[in-house]
Amino acid sequence: MSQIPLARRSPIAPENCNLARTIEIIGDRWTLLILRAALYGVRRFDDFQAELGCPRTVLSGRLKILVDAGLLTRKTYKVPGKRARPEYVLSAMGLSLRPILVGLTQWGDVWLGKGEAPPISFTKAGSKTAIRAAFVDPEGREVRPDQIRAVLRG
Amino acid sequence: MSQIPLARRSPIAPENCNLARTIEIIGDRWTLLILRAALYGVRRFDDFQAELGCPRTVLSGRLKILVDAGLLTRKTYKVPGKRARPEYVLSAMGLSLRPILVGLTQWGDVWLGKGEAPPISFTKAGSKTAIRAAFVDPEGREVRPDQIRAVLRG
DNA sequence: GGGCTGGATTTCAATTCCGAACTCTTTCAA
DNA sequence: TTGAAAGAGTTCGGAATTGAAATCCAGCCC
Numbered sequence: 513m514s515q516i517p518l519a520r521r522s523p524i525a526p527e528n529c530n531l532a533r534t535i536e537i538i539g540d541r542w543t544l545l546i547l548r549a550a551l552y553g554v555r556r557f558d559d560f561q562a563e564l565g566c567p568r569t570v571l572s573g574r575l576k577i578l579v580d581a582g583l584l585t586r587k588t589y590k591v592p593g594k595r596a597r598p599e600y601v602l603s604a605m606g607l608s609l610r611p612i613l614v615g616l617t618q619w620g621d622v623w624l625g626k627g628e629a630p631p632i633s634f635t636k637a638g639s640k641t642a643i644r645a646a647f648v649d650p651e652g653r654e655v656r657p658d659q660i661r662a663v664l665r666g
Numbered sequence: 667m668s669q670i671p672l673a674r675r676s677p678i679a680p681e682n683c684n685l686a687r688t689i690e691i692i693g694d695r696w697t698l699l700i701l702r703a704a705l706y707g708v709r710r711f712d713d714f715q716a717e718l719g720c721p722r723t724v725l726s727g728r729l730k731i732l733v734d735a736g737l738l739t740r741k742t743y744k745v746p747g748k749r750a751r752p753e754y755v756l757s758a759m760g761l762s763l764r765p766i767l768v769g770l771t772q773w774g775d776v777w778l779g780k781g782e783a784p785p786i787s788f789t790k791a792g793s794k795t796a797i798r799a800a801f802v803d804p805e806g807r808e809v810r811p812d813q814i815r816a817v818l819r820g
Numbered sequence: 821g822g823g824c825t826g827g828a829t830t831t832c833a834a835t836t837c838c839g840a841a842c843t844c845t846t847t848c849a850a
Numbered sequence: 851t852t853g854a855a856a857g858a859g860t861t862c863g864g865a866a867t868t869g870a871a872a873t874c875c876a877g878c879c880c
Contacts, residue, residue, distance in 0.1 A: 515761065516704075516705065516706075516707045516755075516756065516761075517707050518707055518709055519706055519707030519708055519709075519713075520708070520710075520713050520716075521708065521713065521716065521717055522702070522703050522706035522707075522708060522717060523706060523786070524706075524785050524786055526699070526702075526717070526718070528785060529702075529771075529785065529786075530771055530774030530775050530778055530779055530784060530785075531702055531767060531770055531771040531774055532699065532702065533774050533778045534770045534771070534773060534774035534778065535695060535698045535699060535702070535770070536695070537778075539693070539694065539695040539698045539699075540693065540694070540695060541689060541690070541693040541694060544689045544693045545680065545686065545689060545693075548676070548680075548683075548685055548686065548689070549676050550670075551670065552670070552673055552676035552677060552678075553670045553671050553672055553673030553676075554673055554674070554675065554676060555672055555673075556674075556826080556827090557826070557827050557828080558825095558826060558827075559673075559674050559675065561827095562675065563675055563676055563680070564680070566868095566869085567868070567869050567870065567871095568827085568828070568829085568870090568871095569828085569829075569830090569868080569869080569870095570867090570868070570869080571828095572827080572828055572829080582777070593878070593879075594825080594826085594877090594878065594879095595825080595826085595876075595877040595878055596877085597825095597826065597827070598827075602670065605777050607669065607670075607811075608773060608776070608777070609773060610811065610814075611769060611799050611800060611801060611811075612766060612769045612770060612773065612799065613685060614801070615765060615766045615769060615799070616685055616688045616689070616766060617683075617684055617685040617688070619688060619762060619763060619766065620684030620685055620687050620688035621684050622762070623736075623759050623762070624684055624687045624688065624691075625684055629819055630684060630819070631678050631682060631683065631684075631818065631819050632677065632678055632683075632816055632817065632818055632819070633816075633817050633819070634801070634814055634815065634816055634817065635814075635815050635817055636803055636809045636813050636814070636815070637813040637814070637815050639803070641803060641804050642804065643801045643802060643803050643804075643809050643814065644801065644802060645765070645766075645769070645799060645800075645801060646765070646799075646800065646801070646802045646806070647765060647768070647788075647797045647798065647799055647800070648797060648798060648800045648802060648808045649790055649793070649795060649797055650795050650796070650797075652800070652807065652808030653806060653807070653808070654802045654806030654807070654808075655790045655797045657762075657764065657765055659790050659791045660764075660765075660768065660788055660789075660790070660791075660797065661788065661789050661790070661791050662786055662787075662788055663786065663787050663788070663789055664785065664786055665783055665784070665785050665786065665787070666785075710857080710858090711857070711858050711859070712856090712857060712858070715858095720837095720838085721837065721838050721839065721840095722839090722858085722859070722860085723837080723838080723839095723859090723860075723861090724836090724837065724838080725859095726858085726859060726860080747847070747848075748846080748847065748848095748856080748857085749845065749846040749847065749856085749857080750846090751856095751857060751858070752857095752858075752859095821880105822879100822880090823878105823879085823880090824877100824878085824879080824880105825876100825877095825878090825879105826875105826876100826877105827874105827875090827876095828873100828874080828875080829872105829873080829874070829875095830871105830872085830873070830874085831870105831871090831872080831873090832869100832870100832871100833868105833869090833870095834867105834868080834869080834870105835866105835867080835868065835869085836865105836866085836867070836868080837864105837865080837866070837867080838863105838864090838865075838866085839862100839863100839864095839865105840861105840862090840863100841860105841861085841862085842859105842860080842861070842862095843858105843859085843860070843861090844857105844858090844859085844860095845856100845857095845858095846855100846856090846857100847854105847855085847856090848853100848854085848855080848856105849852100849853085849854080849855095850851095850852085850853080850854095
């Protein structure tokens with residue numbers, strides 16, 4: 513029934529596993545919620561704070577981590593008549609997490625959705641049909657999950 | 667430059683957002699590392715502990731959460747001549763996170779990879795070319811990131 | 821100057837985490 | 851029959867992190 517054969521250890525030590533490294537950066541409740549908000553267009557400190565409802569200390573710290581890691585870029589914006597403020601904009605590095613967060617959203621729709629229609633869905637521009645996160649080969653054709661093979665180097 | 671227009675709040679309140687709900691369950695360092703190990707075939711308490719190096723109390727708690735949430739199933743295994751022990755195997759719900767963890771791995775390969783060849787890569791069965799996470803339409807054709815539109819219900 | 825505003829820091833109790841030792845149960849070995 | 855081993859936890863202090871609120875701080879307005 514379980515597709516995965518028993519292993520006592522993973523084939524890659526967590527120290528040099530890029531998945532483990534990724535988890536070190538974004539594997540955190542608040543960090544993920546910040547990225548969620550950022551992908552919806554939130555950029556300012558107080559807006560993040562209102563959105564997440566987290567302590568300002570935590571928000572401040574997490575934003576710093578994300579900027580240092582390169583997922584967010586700290587820019588300055590200026591509303592006329594107000595002083596300049598920093599805003600936190602997704603970099604290309606952060607933007608490229610979008611398929612993953614959409615994938616997580618769709619996973620939640622399936623397994624946590626309580627039968628309701630999902631509150632947000634995704635379509636191709638100019639079309640009404642839904643799109644989904646998936647794997648594709650180099651030519652852009654879908655590869656079904658059961659066709660995925662892992663290959664170890666060396 | 668930034669593709670995402672400024673927003674003061676996200677269009678969906680975190681309370682009834684399936685992405686936020688997902689993050690509540692698996693948005694945690696140790697939880698994600700447990701799932702990583704589980705997807706590599708690790709099943710037993712002490713093996714998880716050796717793999718993650720986390721306190722046994724934390725592991726015990728996280729496993730309980732994952733079992734309660736339905737991602738792991740607690741079964742009993744018996745090595746001949748040894749007493750029966752519990753093991754934690756991925757349910758269908760947990761297995762369906764695999765594409766997401768593969769996506770995170772590849773994101774790490776691109777952005778954290780330090781120029782080395784990734785220690786693990788993914789291909790389509792019977793092929794040698796790499797696959798990648800992307801969006802597809804219902805027919806399985808790739809949709810480029812700039813063509814994605816979010817649609818709110820209601 | 822004095823108030824306002826949006827970032828960020830300080831403070832401190834409450835929680836969570838860590839690490840090591842300890843428990844409990846069954847099986848094997850002396 | 852006693853005892854050692856092994857696996858899966860639990861117990862227990864001390865350390866670190868979190869949460870909530872108050873405070874600070876810099877520039878823009880009047």
